[in-house]
Amino acid sequence: MAPRRTRASAAAELQVESGERVSSPPPEPAAKRQTRKKASAKSVQVEDEANVEVPKKKMPTRKRKTPAPKEESPVFGDELPHNLGSLPTPDTDDAKQVKADPEEVDQLAKKAAEIASPDADVKSEECYEVERILAKKHGKVTAPKSIPLPSLEVTGCGEVPSVLDALIRTRLSAATTGKNSSNAFKGLVKTFGVLNEGVGKGSVDWNKVRLASQPEVYEAIKSGGLANAKSKDIKAILDMVYEENQARCAALKKEREAKTEGPAGSENEPAEEKNTEIQRAESGVISLDHLHLLSSEDAFARLVKFPGIGPKTASCVLLFCLQRPSFAVDTHVFRLCQYLAWVPKEVQKGQPPVNRETTFAHCEARVPDDLKYPLHQLLIKHGKECPRCRAATSTSSERWEEGCPIEHLVTRHGAKKGEVSPAGKAAPKTKRAAAAKKGKGKKMVDNDSEEAESSGLSDAESDEDYE
Incomplete structure (x- = not known):
């Protein structure tokens, strides 16, 4: 039986007869498409490699630089707080544009201090x-979870509910013994009486102390030592607090009537408490309780502006009265x-x-x-x-x-x-030891407020070591 003749075999015979050489059978159409796709992909790959050759060399450098600012914390200035030196400056423009939230400045400062x-x-x-x-x-x-009621026997260092009461008690405790400061406080209680209601209930009526003369305050606290400096400071503090209360009262009224911006911290104060603050100021009750509305940094800055109040006293008020973390x-x-x-x-x-x-x-x-x-x-x-x-x-x-x-x-x-x-x-020997040997140690203790507080012989807890 003769083999079946197909179109392909007929074409091959024709090509042989015409003298053409056939090296291989023609590929299938699908194979052609596949070959073209592979060739196209290979061509594109070659073109891509040529186009991205330069960026590929730079990419690793950029990837290494990007995390650097995150490790060093956001930038908020060249100098670190607390005299801890300079913050390393990132070398990328993006990092320099990072801005810190004002409310988080202290947290960032602490992180920066740790980095430095x-x-x-x-x-x-x-x-x-x-x-x-x-x-x-x-x-x-x-x-403690709650602040104890004020004592009339022990002055303490701010462990009372009223911020003003805490501040003046701590000022009385500076640069003297606990016994002396308690005697001075008892003198104030005996002379000016105790507040029976409102802010500072159960402690000295500080508005009566404000209305008294400086010599009267001196006589009341003279048994506690440093009476001259402390009586002047107490009078000045109370006058400043009164003026501040009146200014806040006016600002709160204006805010309520004209919807204008209120005093510092008013954005955190409910309307009912604002009305209470206005009533207190109008009735002559003086208070620093609005410091609860401020951040720890702002409250600290406000406290150290009062005469005779240094970092240690302000820190004690923050720690014991406002119950904020502070290392006194x-x-x-x-x-x-x-x-x-x-x-x-x-x-x-x-x-x-x-x-x-x-x-x-x-x-x-x-x-x-x-x-x-x-x-x-x-x-x-x-x-x-x-x-x-x-x-x-x-x-x-x-x-x-x-x-x-x-x-x-x-x-x-x-x-x-x-x-x-x-x-x-x-x-x-230290200068202090030399001064004490010459009989000058007591003079160092009796310096006014900040200088006495800064000396090594201050504090209610410490003078007994030197007496």
Whole structure:
């Protein structure tokens, strides 16, 4: 049987007869389309590689630079707060355009402070370690959920509901003993009486004190020491608060009637409380309770504007009355922060001196908020009781051999504490010690307000160490 003749075989025979050579059978149409697609894709790939050759070399660089600002936190200025140096400047234009929310400035400042200090995490961990050890030694300390009613026997350092009452009580407590400040407060109660209702109920009627003369206030508190300076400060504070209350009253009325912008913090104040504030001002009741409406930073800035009020007093009011995290630095806290090396031991050229104000600035940024209350209390207690960390002790003092629970973390200053200079000689005596030896120590304590508060001999909790 003859083979079947097809169109393809007939065409092949025809091409052979005509002398044409056929190297291979023609490809199928589908194969042609597939080959074209592959060729097209390969062509596009070659073209793409040629087009993106330069960007591909730059891309890794851009990817490396982009995360840098996030690690260094948003930029809000070249200088860090609290005298902690300069913030590293990012090298991308996008990072320079980042702006911080004004309400978050303090949080950003704290983050920036941690970034600027390579050992910030170590310091934070050490804070927790010190708190754990001292709590085991002296008892666990937690901030109270509510503020106690005012005492007429003990002045305290601001542990009362009324902000004005807290401020003046803390001012009375500065640069003297607890016993002396309590005597001064009792003199005010006896002379001017107690408020029976409204703001500050159960404590001194501060409006009556405002209406009295400075000599009358002096006579009332003279048993507490520093009466001249403190009576002037108290009178000036009360007059300033009265004027501020009247100004706020007028601004609140204008806001209510004309719908204009009210005084500071009024945006956080309900209408009912605004009306109450107006009624208080019109009835002559003076108050600083509107500071509750402000941020911690604004409240602190307002407090330190009053005469005789420094960072320590303002910090105590924030911590104990307004119940905001703040690391108040008294004499014991100052001494122990130096022993723990939480602040620079030596002053660098162009930097402010190492004192309680700069210690507050450093520790306010470095001590975690949840530790500010317990560490403040524990360091004071430890500074009073530890046979090695008390101010008036030395290697020859009684109970020195008992040791200290944080011995492995501290380096005490002074020859009496066992410190030896690099040359092997005893550490030099401080100016304070030299002044005390010459009989000038009392004069240092009796300086006015801020200077006395800044000296190492101030505070209700600490003077007993020196007397």
